Amino acid sequence: MLWLTECIYCGGFVYHLNDGRIKCSACHKKTSKEKINKIITLLDAFVNNETAHHCAKRLHLSYISVQKQFHTFRLLCGMVCEREYESHRHLSCEFEEYFYLEESKKAHKEAIFDAHNFLTFDYDGHIYTLLLPSLQKYKQQFLDDNIEDAYIQTFKKFKRESKLIKLKHSQNNILDFWYYFEKKICAYKGVNHKNFGYFLKEFEFKYNHSKESAKQLLIKEYFNL
């Protein structure tokens, strides 16, 4: 285990203190072995798409604490994504709009207002997503005005047309990302509307990186290396 013999911050030689912590001989930082171990174990589970619920059970930890930690990892994913966007934005790109609606909601016509709408950019093989405003706030207005049917018809037509565009470029990175995203998000069995953006960034991040590089990037980000 790397962090027991080497400092996680600088790679320096570490001393083992009597209180169970380790102290770096080079940067003098003191850290708890247990804490580092726990974070890295949880990061590993997160990168391997284990759910917080499953992970808490397996490691005998409280679900709330694992969920909190996973949320922190998701925020870090988002930070890395934004930074990577800055380094890719000068490249030429293609983009397409996407609507995501949970499978269980597809049968209800009004559920269209619950769809998540986002843009997906492909910068030369690097994916970036941008969540667009939720339609939910307009739902009541449409219902009050009794024009939701007209809206839903227009929306369906639009979706069909965007599907045609999709089919034209069948082998593309954007489409691959959508398939990947739909498959992964299903494992969460319903994501709270206000958290959707975090999950979107989680999968953008994971899509752009191998598991090993995702883990290393998150370790760096978490420990501020």
Ligand SMILES: [Zn+2]
């Ligand atoms: Zn150090």
